[in-house]
Amino acid sequence: MASRSTQILEAAARVIARRGVRGLRVEELAEEAGVSTGLIYYHFKDRTGILRHTLEFINSRAERYTAAQDEAAEPLTPREELDQVLILELQDTPEVRENSTAWGELRASAVFDPVLREDLARATLAWVQEVAGLLGQVEPLAPAVGLAASAERLTALLEGLSMRWLSGGLTIDHARTLMADAVEVELARLRQA
Amino acid sequence: MASRSTQILEAAARVIARRGVRGLRVEELAEEAGVSTGLIYYHFKDRTGILRHTLEFINSRAERYTAAQDEAAEPLTPREELDQVLILELQDTPEVRENSTAWGELRASAVFDPVLREDLARATLAWVQEVAGLLGQVEPLAPAVGLAASAERLTALLEGLSMRWLSGGLTIDHARTLMADAVEVELARLRQA
DNA sequence: GTCTATATCTAGATAGAC
DNA sequence: GTCTATCTAGATATAGAC
Known part of the structure:
Protein backbone atom coordinates (compact mmCIF):
# COMPACT_ATOMS: atom_id res chain seq x y z
CA MET A 1 0.00 0.00 0.00
CA ALA A 2 2.37 2.64 1.21
CA SER A 3 4.87 2.98 -1.60
CA ARG A 4 8.54 3.60 -1.04
CA SER A 5 8.09 7.24 -2.00
CA THR A 6 5.33 7.65 0.56
CA GLN A 7 7.44 5.95 3.18
CA ILE A 8 10.24 8.41 2.51
CA LEU A 9 7.87 11.38 2.58
CA GLU A 10 6.40 10.28 5.89
CA ALA A 11 9.90 9.98 7.27
CA ALA A 12 10.73 13.40 5.87
CA ALA A 13 7.76 14.91 7.69
CA ARG A 14 9.06 13.44 10.94
CA VAL A 15 12.58 14.68 10.33
CA ILE A 16 11.32 18.16 9.46
CA ALA A 17 9.29 18.22 12.66
CA ARG A 18 12.48 17.37 14.53
CA ARG A 19 15.06 19.44 12.67
CA GLY A 20 13.22 21.90 10.52
CA VAL A 21 13.25 22.31 6.76
CA ARG A 22 16.69 23.81 6.80
CA GLY A 23 17.96 21.22 9.24
CA LEU A 24 16.93 18.25 7.14
CA ARG A 25 19.96 16.23 6.09
CA VAL A 26 19.53 13.58 3.47
CA GLU A 27 21.56 11.09 5.45
CA GLU A 28 19.36 11.50 8.51
CA LEU A 29 16.29 11.17 6.34
CA ALA A 30 17.64 7.93 4.91
CA GLU A 31 18.20 6.57 8.41
CA GLU A 32 14.71 7.64 9.53
CA ALA A 33 13.12 6.02 6.50
CA GLY A 34 15.24 2.90 6.89
CA VAL A 35 16.71 3.16 3.39
CA SER A 36 19.97 4.31 1.83
CA THR A 37 20.76 7.80 0.59
CA GLY A 38 21.18 6.33 -2.86
CA LEU A 39 17.58 5.19 -2.91
CA ILE A 40 16.38 8.64 -1.95
CA TYR A 41 18.15 10.08 -4.96
CA TYR A 42 16.62 7.37 -7.08
CA HIS A 43 13.15 8.56 -6.07
CA PHE A 44 13.79 12.31 -5.88
CA LYS A 45 15.88 14.55 -8.04
CA ASP A 46 17.66 16.42 -5.27
CA ARG A 47 17.25 17.84 -1.78
CA THR A 48 14.97 20.62 -3.01
CA GLY A 49 12.80 18.04 -4.74
CA ILE A 50 12.47 16.11 -1.49
CA LEU A 51 11.43 19.30 0.25
CA ARG A 52 8.88 20.29 -2.35
CA HIS A 53 7.25 16.88 -2.39
CA THR A 54 7.22 16.70 1.38
CA LEU A 55 5.56 20.07 1.72
CA GLU A 56 3.00 19.03 -0.85
CA PHE A 57 2.47 15.74 0.98
CA ILE A 58 2.01 17.54 4.29
CA ASN A 59 -0.37 20.00 2.73
CA SER A 60 -2.65 17.33 1.30
CA ARG A 61 -2.55 15.54 4.61
CA ALA A 62 -3.71 18.70 6.39
CA GLU A 63 -6.62 19.08 4.01
CA ARG A 64 -7.55 15.51 4.70
CA TYR A 65 -7.78 15.87 8.46
CA THR A 66 -9.63 19.13 8.17
CA ALA A 67 -12.05 17.69 5.63
CA MET B 1 33.40 55.22 17.71
CA ALA B 2 32.00 52.09 16.16
CA SER B 3 34.47 49.38 17.06
CA ARG B 4 35.39 46.61 14.68
CA SER B 5 33.21 44.19 16.63
CA THR B 6 30.25 46.53 16.33
CA GLN B 7 30.89 46.98 12.65
CA ILE B 8 30.81 43.22 12.19
CA LEU B 9 27.65 42.85 14.26
CA GLU B 10 25.89 45.54 12.26
CA ALA B 11 26.88 43.75 9.09
CA ALA B 12 25.67 40.47 10.58
CA ALA B 13 22.27 42.01 11.28
CA ARG B 14 22.04 43.03 7.63
CA VAL B 15 23.10 39.62 6.39
CA ILE B 16 20.62 37.89 8.69
CA ALA B 17 17.85 40.15 7.41
CA ARG B 18 18.80 39.07 3.91
CA ARG B 19 19.59 35.37 4.38
CA GLY B 20 18.28 34.37 7.76
CA VAL B 21 20.14 33.00 10.74
CA ARG B 22 20.59 29.65 9.09
CA GLY B 23 21.58 31.23 5.80
CA LEU B 24 24.37 33.32 7.25
CA ARG B 25 27.73 32.33 5.82
CA VAL B 26 30.85 33.67 7.40
CA GLU B 27 32.37 34.53 4.06
CA GLU B 28 29.37 36.61 3.05
CA LEU B 29 29.44 38.32 6.43
CA ALA B 30 33.11 39.17 5.92
CA GLU B 31 32.33 40.69 2.56
CA GLU B 32 29.39 42.68 3.95
CA ALA B 33 31.52 44.00 6.81
CA GLY B 34 34.40 44.74 4.47
CA VAL B 35 36.84 42.57 6.42
CA SER B 36 38.39 39.13 6.04
CA THR B 37 36.99 35.90 7.45
CA GLY B 38 40.15 35.61 9.51
CA LEU B 39 39.36 38.83 11.32
CA ILE B 40 35.91 37.61 12.17
CA TYR B 41 37.38 34.55 13.84
CA TYR B 42 39.79 36.83 15.64
CA HIS B 43 36.84 38.69 17.20
CA PHE B 44 34.41 35.81 17.64
CA LYS B 45 35.04 32.25 18.71
CA ASP B 46 32.98 30.55 16.02
CA ARG B 47 29.86 30.85 13.90
CA THR B 48 27.60 30.18 16.87
CA GLY B 49 29.39 32.92 18.80
CA ILE B 50 28.75 35.37 15.98
CA LEU B 51 25.08 34.44 16.05
CA ARG B 52 24.72 34.75 19.80
CA HIS B 53 26.36 38.16 19.89
CA THR B 54 24.36 39.38 16.92
CA LEU B 55 21.07 38.35 18.47
CA GLU B 56 22.10 40.06 21.70
CA PHE B 57 23.11 43.14 19.74
CA ILE B 58 19.81 43.22 17.89
CA ASN B 59 17.90 42.74 21.09
CA SER B 60 19.54 45.68 22.83
CA ARG B 61 19.01 47.78 19.73
CA ALA B 62 15.29 46.98 19.80
CA GLU B 63 15.04 48.04 23.42
CA ARG B 64 16.76 51.26 22.50
CA TYR B 65 14.34 52.26 19.78
CA THR B 66 11.37 51.31 21.89
CA ALA B 67 12.75 53.24 24.85
C1' DG C 1 44.72 43.65 14.32
C1' DT C 2 44.35 42.23 9.87
C1' DC C 3 45.13 39.62 5.74
C1' DT C 4 46.04 35.50 2.52
C1' DA C 5 46.27 30.92 1.98
C1' DT C 6 44.90 26.56 3.26
C1' DA C 7 43.44 22.66 6.04
C1' DT C 8 39.34 20.29 7.53
C1' DC C 9 34.87 18.87 7.79
C1' DT C 10 30.23 18.24 6.46
C1' DA C 11 26.67 17.12 3.52
C1' DG C 12 24.80 16.75 -1.16
C1' DA C 13 25.12 13.99 -5.00
C1' DT C 14 26.76 10.12 -8.24
C1' DA C 15 28.73 5.51 -9.95
C1' DG C 16 28.45 1.01 -10.23
C1' DA C 17 27.59 -3.60 -8.18
C1' DC C 18 23.86 -6.59 -7.11
C1' DG D 1 14.93 -0.94 -6.86
C1' DT D 2 18.30 -0.87 -3.62
C1' DC D 3 22.79 -0.72 -1.54
C1' DT D 4 27.89 0.57 -0.69
C1' DA D 5 31.44 3.33 -1.68
C1' DT D 6 33.06 7.55 -3.20
C1' DC D 7 33.44 12.03 -5.42
C1' DT D 8 32.80 16.86 -4.97
C1' DA D 9 31.53 21.36 -3.40
C1' DG D 10 30.77 24.57 -0.08
C1' DA D 11 31.58 26.42 4.15
C1' DT D 12 33.86 26.55 8.80
C1' DA D 13 37.92 27.25 10.97
C1' DT D 14 43.15 27.71 11.50
C1' DA D 15 48.17 28.95 10.44
C1' DG D 16 51.30 32.09 9.69
C1' DA D 17 52.96 36.36 7.39
C1' DC D 18 52.77 41.29 7.88
Whole structure:
Protein backbone atom coordinates (compact mmCIF):
# COMPACT_ATOMS: atom_id res chain seq x y z
CA MET A 1 0.00 0.00 0.00
CA ALA A 2 2.37 2.64 1.21
CA SER A 3 4.87 2.98 -1.60
CA ARG A 4 8.54 3.60 -1.04
CA SER A 5 8.09 7.24 -2.00
CA THR A 6 5.33 7.65 0.56
CA GLN A 7 7.44 5.95 3.18
CA ILE A 8 10.24 8.41 2.51
CA LEU A 9 7.87 11.38 2.58
CA GLU A 10 6.40 10.28 5.89
CA ALA A 11 9.90 9.98 7.27
CA ALA A 12 10.73 13.40 5.87
CA ALA A 13 7.76 14.91 7.69
CA ARG A 14 9.06 13.44 10.94
CA VAL A 15 12.58 14.68 10.33
CA ILE A 16 11.32 18.16 9.46
CA ALA A 17 9.29 18.22 12.66
CA ARG A 18 12.48 17.37 14.53
CA ARG A 19 15.06 19.44 12.67
CA GLY A 20 13.22 21.90 10.52
CA VAL A 21 13.25 22.31 6.76
CA ARG A 22 16.69 23.81 6.80
CA GLY A 23 17.96 21.22 9.24
CA LEU A 24 16.93 18.25 7.14
CA ARG A 25 19.96 16.23 6.09
CA VAL A 26 19.53 13.58 3.47
CA GLU A 27 21.56 11.09 5.45
CA GLU A 28 19.36 11.50 8.51
CA LEU A 29 16.29 11.17 6.34
CA ALA A 30 17.64 7.93 4.91
CA GLU A 31 18.20 6.57 8.41
CA GLU A 32 14.71 7.64 9.53
CA ALA A 33 13.12 6.02 6.50
CA GLY A 34 15.24 2.90 6.89
CA VAL A 35 16.71 3.16 3.39
CA SER A 36 19.97 4.31 1.83
CA THR A 37 20.76 7.80 0.59
CA GLY A 38 21.18 6.33 -2.86
CA LEU A 39 17.58 5.19 -2.91
CA ILE A 40 16.38 8.64 -1.95
CA TYR A 41 18.15 10.08 -4.96
CA TYR A 42 16.62 7.37 -7.08
CA HIS A 43 13.15 8.56 -6.07
CA PHE A 44 13.79 12.31 -5.88
CA LYS A 45 15.88 14.55 -8.04
CA ASP A 46 17.66 16.42 -5.27
CA ARG A 47 17.25 17.84 -1.78
CA THR A 48 14.97 20.62 -3.01
CA GLY A 49 12.80 18.04 -4.74
CA ILE A 50 12.47 16.11 -1.49
CA LEU A 51 11.43 19.30 0.25
CA ARG A 52 8.88 20.29 -2.35
CA HIS A 53 7.25 16.88 -2.39
CA THR A 54 7.22 16.70 1.38
CA LEU A 55 5.56 20.07 1.72
CA GLU A 56 3.00 19.03 -0.85
CA PHE A 57 2.47 15.74 0.98
CA ILE A 58 2.01 17.54 4.29
CA ASN A 59 -0.37 20.00 2.73
CA SER A 60 -2.65 17.33 1.30
CA ARG A 61 -2.55 15.54 4.61
CA ALA A 62 -3.71 18.70 6.39
CA GLU A 63 -6.62 19.08 4.01
CA ARG A 64 -7.55 15.51 4.70
CA TYR A 65 -7.78 15.87 8.46
CA THR A 66 -9.63 19.13 8.17
CA ALA A 67 -12.05 17.69 5.63
CA ALA A 68 -12.51 14.47 7.61
CA GLN A 69 -14.94 16.23 9.92
CA ASP A 70 -17.25 17.12 7.03
CA GLU A 71 -17.86 13.54 6.14
CA ALA A 72 -18.41 12.39 9.72
CA ALA A 73 -21.74 11.19 11.09
CA GLU A 74 -23.44 14.47 12.02
CA PRO A 75 -22.90 17.60 9.96
CA LEU A 76 -21.43 20.52 11.86
CA THR A 77 -22.97 23.94 12.29
CA PRO A 78 -20.94 26.79 10.74
CA ARG A 79 -19.85 27.84 14.21
CA GLU A 80 -18.61 24.35 15.06
CA GLU A 81 -16.87 24.13 11.74
CA LEU A 82 -15.16 27.46 12.36
CA ASP A 83 -13.88 26.26 15.72
CA GLN A 84 -12.69 23.06 14.11
CA VAL A 85 -10.74 24.80 11.38
CA LEU A 86 -9.05 27.16 13.78
CA ILE A 87 -8.63 25.01 16.85
CA LEU A 88 -7.84 21.70 15.19
CA GLU A 89 -4.46 23.23 14.34
CA LEU A 90 -3.67 23.46 18.04
CA GLN A 91 -3.48 19.80 18.94
CA ASP A 92 -0.55 17.94 20.36
CA THR A 93 -0.65 14.92 18.09
CA PRO A 94 2.33 13.88 15.96
CA GLU A 95 0.56 14.64 12.70
CA VAL A 96 -0.66 18.10 13.66
CA ARG A 97 2.68 18.92 15.22
CA GLU A 98 4.45 17.87 12.04
CA ASN A 99 2.10 19.92 9.92
CA SER A 100 2.34 23.00 12.11
CA THR A 101 6.09 22.75 12.24
CA ALA A 102 6.34 22.41 8.51
CA TRP A 103 4.01 25.35 8.01
CA GLY A 104 6.07 27.50 10.35
CA GLU A 105 9.22 26.48 8.52
CA LEU A 106 7.65 27.26 5.20
CA ARG A 107 6.62 30.68 6.46
CA ALA A 108 10.06 31.37 7.91
CA SER A 109 11.83 30.13 4.80
CA ALA A 110 9.66 32.24 2.53
CA VAL A 111 11.10 35.36 4.16
CA PHE A 112 14.37 34.58 2.40
CA ASP A 113 13.22 32.52 -0.53
CA PRO A 114 11.09 34.32 -3.14
CA VAL A 115 10.32 31.02 -4.85
CA LEU A 116 8.40 29.75 -1.84
CA ARG A 117 6.35 32.92 -1.47
CA GLU A 118 3.97 32.20 -4.27
CA ASP A 119 2.92 28.79 -2.94
CA LEU A 120 2.62 30.22 0.51
CA ALA A 121 0.59 33.23 -0.56
CA ARG A 122 -1.82 31.01 -2.44
CA ALA A 123 -2.29 28.62 0.47
CA THR A 124 -2.71 31.48 2.92
CA LEU A 125 -5.28 33.21 0.76
CA ALA A 126 -7.34 30.03 0.45
CA TRP A 127 -7.22 29.57 4.19
CA VAL A 128 -8.19 33.16 4.96
CA GLN A 129 -11.09 32.96 2.52
CA GLU A 130 -12.28 29.72 4.04
CA VAL A 131 -12.32 31.30 7.49
CA ALA A 132 -13.97 34.48 6.19
CA GLY A 133 -16.66 32.35 4.57
CA LEU A 134 -17.36 30.53 7.81
CA LEU A 135 -17.45 33.79 9.75
CA GLY A 136 -19.97 35.04 7.20
CA GLN A 137 -22.14 32.01 7.78
CA VAL A 138 -22.07 32.58 11.52
CA GLU A 139 -22.74 36.32 11.18
CA PRO A 140 -24.61 36.82 7.92
CA LEU A 141 -25.17 40.53 8.54
CA ALA A 142 -21.51 41.43 8.87
CA PRO A 143 -19.92 43.37 5.98
CA ALA A 144 -17.45 41.58 3.73
CA VAL A 145 -14.47 43.78 4.61
CA GLY A 146 -15.05 43.09 8.28
CA LEU A 147 -15.16 39.36 7.63
CA ALA A 148 -11.92 39.50 5.69
CA ALA A 149 -10.16 41.52 8.38
CA SER A 150 -11.34 39.19 11.14
CA ALA A 151 -10.25 36.16 9.16
CA GLU A 152 -6.82 37.67 8.59
CA ARG A 153 -6.41 38.46 12.27
CA LEU A 154 -7.59 35.05 13.42
CA THR A 155 -5.37 33.12 11.05
CA ALA A 156 -2.36 35.33 11.77
CA LEU A 157 -3.00 34.90 15.49
CA LEU A 158 -3.18 31.16 15.04
CA GLU A 159 0.20 31.18 13.35
CA GLY A 160 1.65 33.28 16.14
CA LEU A 161 0.21 31.08 18.87
CA SER A 162 1.29 27.97 17.05
CA MET A 163 4.89 29.17 16.88
CA ARG A 164 4.88 30.00 20.58
CA TRP A 165 3.53 26.60 21.38
CA LEU A 166 6.10 24.85 19.20
CA SER A 167 8.94 26.92 20.62
CA GLY A 168 7.88 25.96 24.12
CA GLY A 169 6.55 29.32 25.28
CA LEU A 170 2.94 28.30 25.69
CA THR A 171 1.08 25.14 26.67
CA ILE A 172 -1.27 23.76 24.08
CA ASP A 173 -4.23 24.21 26.42
CA HIS A 174 -3.43 27.83 27.01
CA ALA A 175 -2.97 28.45 23.31
CA ARG A 176 -6.38 26.92 22.62
CA THR A 177 -8.05 29.04 25.27
CA LEU A 178 -6.51 32.20 23.84
CA MET A 179 -7.59 31.20 20.36
CA ALA A 180 -11.12 30.33 21.40
CA ASP A 181 -11.48 33.69 23.17
CA ALA A 182 -10.19 35.50 20.12
CA VAL A 183 -12.91 33.87 18.03
CA GLU A 184 -15.49 35.11 20.55
CA VAL A 185 -14.06 38.60 20.49
CA GLU A 186 -14.03 38.80 16.70
CA LEU A 187 -17.57 37.47 16.42
CA ALA A 188 -18.78 40.01 18.98
CA ARG A 189 -17.15 42.73 16.94
CA LEU A 190 -18.78 41.53 13.73
CA ARG A 191 -22.14 41.48 15.46
CA GLN A 192 -21.81 45.10 16.52
CA ALA A 193 -20.56 46.54 13.23
CA MET B 1 33.40 55.22 17.71
CA ALA B 2 32.00 52.09 16.16
CA SER B 3 34.47 49.38 17.06
CA ARG B 4 35.39 46.61 14.68
CA SER B 5 33.21 44.19 16.63
CA THR B 6 30.25 46.53 16.33
CA GLN B 7 30.89 46.98 12.65
CA ILE B 8 30.81 43.22 12.19
CA LEU B 9 27.65 42.85 14.26
CA GLU B 10 25.89 45.54 12.26
CA ALA B 11 26.88 43.75 9.09
CA ALA B 12 25.67 40.47 10.58
CA ALA B 13 22.27 42.01 11.28
CA ARG B 14 22.04 43.03 7.63
CA VAL B 15 23.10 39.62 6.39
CA ILE B 16 20.62 37.89 8.69
CA ALA B 17 17.85 40.15 7.41
CA ARG B 18 18.80 39.07 3.91
CA ARG B 19 19.59 35.37 4.38
CA GLY B 20 18.28 34.37 7.76
CA VAL B 21 20.14 33.00 10.74
CA ARG B 22 20.59 29.65 9.09
CA GLY B 23 21.58 31.23 5.80
CA LEU B 24 24.37 33.32 7.25
CA ARG B 25 27.73 32.33 5.82
CA VAL B 26 30.85 33.67 7.40
CA GLU B 27 32.37 34.53 4.06
CA GLU B 28 29.37 36.61 3.05
CA LEU B 29 29.44 38.32 6.43
CA ALA B 30 33.11 39.17 5.92
CA GLU B 31 32.33 40.69 2.56
CA GLU B 32 29.39 42.68 3.95
CA ALA B 33 31.52 44.00 6.81
CA GLY B 34 34.40 44.74 4.47
CA VAL B 35 36.84 42.57 6.42
CA SER B 36 38.39 39.13 6.04
CA THR B 37 36.99 35.90 7.45
CA GLY B 38 40.15 35.61 9.51
CA LEU B 39 39.36 38.83 11.32
CA ILE B 40 35.91 37.61 12.17
CA TYR B 41 37.38 34.55 13.84
CA TYR B 42 39.79 36.83 15.64
CA HIS B 43 36.84 38.69 17.20
CA PHE B 44 34.41 35.81 17.64
CA LYS B 45 35.04 32.25 18.71
CA ASP B 46 32.98 30.55 16.02
CA ARG B 47 29.86 30.85 13.90
CA THR B 48 27.60 30.18 16.87
CA GLY B 49 29.39 32.92 18.80
CA ILE B 50 28.75 35.37 15.98
CA LEU B 51 25.08 34.44 16.05
CA ARG B 52 24.72 34.75 19.80
CA HIS B 53 26.36 38.16 19.89
CA THR B 54 24.36 39.38 16.92
CA LEU B 55 21.07 38.35 18.47
CA GLU B 56 22.10 40.06 21.70
CA PHE B 57 23.11 43.14 19.74
CA ILE B 58 19.81 43.22 17.89
CA ASN B 59 17.90 42.74 21.09
CA SER B 60 19.54 45.68 22.83
CA ARG B 61 19.01 47.78 19.73
CA ALA B 62 15.29 46.98 19.80
CA GLU B 63 15.04 48.04 23.42
CA ARG B 64 16.76 51.26 22.50
CA TYR B 65 14.34 52.26 19.78
CA THR B 66 11.37 51.31 21.89
CA ALA B 67 12.75 53.24 24.85
CA ALA B 68 13.74 56.22 22.70
CA GLN B 69 10.16 57.42 22.68
CA ASP B 70 10.09 57.66 26.47
CA GLU B 71 12.86 60.22 26.53
CA ALA B 72 11.43 62.32 23.72
CA ALA B 73 10.06 65.84 24.14
CA GLU B 74 6.50 65.21 25.25
CA PRO B 75 5.64 62.24 27.46
CA LEU B 76 3.18 59.82 25.92
CA THR B 77 -0.16 58.78 27.36
CA PRO B 78 -0.41 55.06 28.21
CA ARG B 79 -2.59 54.56 25.18
CA GLU B 80 -0.08 56.22 22.89
CA GLU B 81 2.70 54.24 24.43
CA LEU B 82 0.77 51.03 23.89
CA ASP B 83 0.29 51.84 20.23
CA GLN B 84 3.95 52.68 19.94
CA VAL B 85 5.14 49.43 21.46
CA LEU B 86 2.88 47.33 19.26
CA ILE B 87 2.85 49.31 16.05
CA LEU B 88 6.47 50.47 16.01
CA GLU B 89 7.33 46.88 15.18
CA LEU B 90 5.44 47.19 11.92
CA GLN B 91 7.58 49.71 10.12
CA ASP B 92 9.39 49.28 6.86
CA THR B 93 12.74 50.72 7.90
CA PRO B 94 15.99 48.76 7.61
CA GLU B 95 16.50 48.59 11.36
CA VAL B 96 12.99 47.42 12.21
CA ARG B 97 13.03 44.97 9.33
CA GLU B 98 16.33 43.57 10.55
CA ASN B 99 15.04 43.26 14.07
CA SER B 100 11.76 41.66 13.05
CA THR B 101 13.52 39.25 10.75
CA ALA B 102 15.97 38.29 13.45
CA TRP B 103 13.16 37.85 15.93
CA GLY B 104 11.28 35.59 13.52
CA GLU B 105 14.43 33.59 12.93
CA LEU B 106 15.02 33.28 16.63
CA ARG B 107 11.46 32.08 17.14
CA ALA B 108 11.69 29.60 14.27
CA SER B 109 15.08 28.32 15.36
CA ALA B 110 13.90 27.85 18.93
CA VAL B 111 11.44 25.25 17.71
CA PHE B 112 14.41 22.97 17.04
CA ASP B 113 16.99 24.32 19.44
CA PRO B 114 16.25 23.91 23.16
CA VAL B 115 19.19 26.17 24.02
CA LEU B 116 17.53 29.16 22.39
CA ARG B 117 14.20 28.59 24.10
CA GLU B 118 15.22 29.97 27.44
CA ASP B 119 16.40 33.32 26.07
CA LEU B 120 13.33 33.54 23.92
CA ALA B 121 10.92 32.67 26.71
CA ARG B 122 12.49 35.31 28.93
CA ALA B 123 12.34 38.03 26.29
CA THR B 124 8.76 37.09 25.37
CA LEU B 125 7.63 37.15 28.98
CA ALA B 126 9.12 40.61 29.53
CA TRP B 127 7.41 41.87 26.40
CA VAL B 128 4.02 40.37 27.33
CA GLN B 129 4.25 41.86 30.79
CA GLU B 130 5.14 45.26 29.40
CA VAL B 131 2.08 45.18 27.15
CA ALA B 132 -0.14 43.87 29.96
CA GLY B 133 1.07 46.74 32.17
CA LEU B 134 0.22 49.31 29.52
CA LEU B 135 -3.20 47.74 28.95
CA GLY B 136 -3.74 47.97 32.70
CA GLN B 137 -2.92 51.67 32.62
CA VAL B 138 -5.39 52.26 29.83
CA GLU B 139 -8.11 50.15 31.46
CA PRO B 140 -7.47 50.25 35.21
CA LEU B 141 -10.64 48.36 36.06
CA ALA B 142 -9.83 45.30 34.00
CA PRO B 143 -8.87 42.11 35.89
CA ALA B 144 -5.25 40.95 35.78
CA VAL B 145 -6.00 37.65 34.01
CA GLY B 146 -7.83 39.53 31.29
CA LEU B 147 -4.89 41.88 30.83
CA ALA B 148 -2.48 38.99 30.57
CA ALA B 149 -4.62 37.17 28.02
CA SER B 150 -5.06 40.29 25.89
CA ALA B 151 -1.34 40.97 26.00
CA GLU B 152 -0.58 37.42 24.93
CA ARG B 153 -3.01 37.63 22.05
CA LEU B 154 -1.79 41.02 20.87
CA THR B 155 1.88 40.08 20.96
CA ALA B 156 1.25 36.71 19.30
CA LEU B 157 -0.83 38.46 16.65
CA LEU B 158 1.96 40.94 16.08
CA GLU B 159 4.39 38.09 15.51
CA GLY B 160 1.99 36.46 13.09
CA LEU B 161 1.36 39.66 11.15
CA SER B 162 5.05 40.47 11.11
CA MET B 163 5.89 37.10 9.56
CA ARG B 164 3.22 37.56 6.92
CA TRP B 165 4.57 40.97 6.11
CA LEU B 166 8.15 39.74 5.90
CA SER B 167 7.16 36.79 3.76
CA GLY B 168 5.39 39.09 1.35
CA GLY B 169 1.80 38.14 2.11
CA LEU B 170 0.68 41.45 3.53
CA THR B 171 1.53 45.09 2.96
CA ILE B 172 2.92 46.95 5.93
CA ASP B 173 -0.03 49.35 5.89
CA HIS B 174 -2.55 46.58 5.96
CA ALA B 175 -0.69 44.84 8.76
CA ARG B 176 -0.74 48.05 10.80
CA THR B 177 -4.45 48.52 10.25
CA LEU B 178 -5.17 44.98 11.35
CA MET B 179 -2.99 45.43 14.41
CA ALA B 180 -4.55 48.78 15.34
CA ASP B 181 -8.03 47.29 15.08
CA ALA B 182 -7.00 44.36 17.23
CA VAL B 183 -5.91 46.77 19.94
CA GLU B 184 -9.31 48.44 19.77
CA VAL B 185 -11.09 45.12 19.96
CA GLU B 186 -9.10 43.94 22.95
CA LEU B 187 -9.58 47.22 24.80
CA ALA B 188 -13.32 47.07 24.16
CA ARG B 189 -13.35 43.59 25.59
CA LEU B 190 -11.43 44.65 28.69
CA ARG B 191 -13.87 47.50 29.21
CA GLN B 192 -16.84 45.15 29.17
CA ALA B 193 -15.45 42.43 31.43
C1' DG C 1 44.72 43.65 14.32
C1' DT C 2 44.35 42.23 9.87
C1' DC C 3 45.13 39.62 5.74
C1' DT C 4 46.04 35.50 2.52
C1' DA C 5 46.27 30.92 1.98
C1' DT C 6 44.90 26.56 3.26
C1' DA C 7 43.44 22.66 6.04
C1' DT C 8 39.34 20.29 7.53
C1' DC C 9 34.87 18.87 7.79
C1' DT C 10 30.23 18.24 6.46
C1' DA C 11 26.67 17.12 3.52
C1' DG C 12 24.80 16.75 -1.16
C1' DA C 13 25.12 13.99 -5.00
C1' DT C 14 26.76 10.12 -8.24
C1' DA C 15 28.73 5.51 -9.95
C1' DG C 16 28.45 1.01 -10.23
C1' DA C 17 27.59 -3.60 -8.18
C1' DC C 18 23.86 -6.59 -7.11
C1' DG D 1 14.93 -0.94 -6.86
C1' DT D 2 18.30 -0.87 -3.62
C1' DC D 3 22.79 -0.72 -1.54
C1' DT D 4 27.89 0.57 -0.69
C1' DA D 5 31.44 3.33 -1.68
C1' DT D 6 33.06 7.55 -3.20
C1' DC D 7 33.44 12.03 -5.42
C1' DT D 8 32.80 16.86 -4.97
C1' DA D 9 31.53 21.36 -3.40
C1' DG D 10 30.77 24.57 -0.08
C1' DA D 11 31.58 26.42 4.15
C1' DT D 12 33.86 26.55 8.80
C1' DA D 13 37.92 27.25 10.97
C1' DT D 14 43.15 27.71 11.50
C1' DA D 15 48.17 28.95 10.44
C1' DG D 16 51.30 32.09 9.69
C1' DA D 17 52.96 36.36 7.39
C1' DC D 18 52.77 41.29 7.88
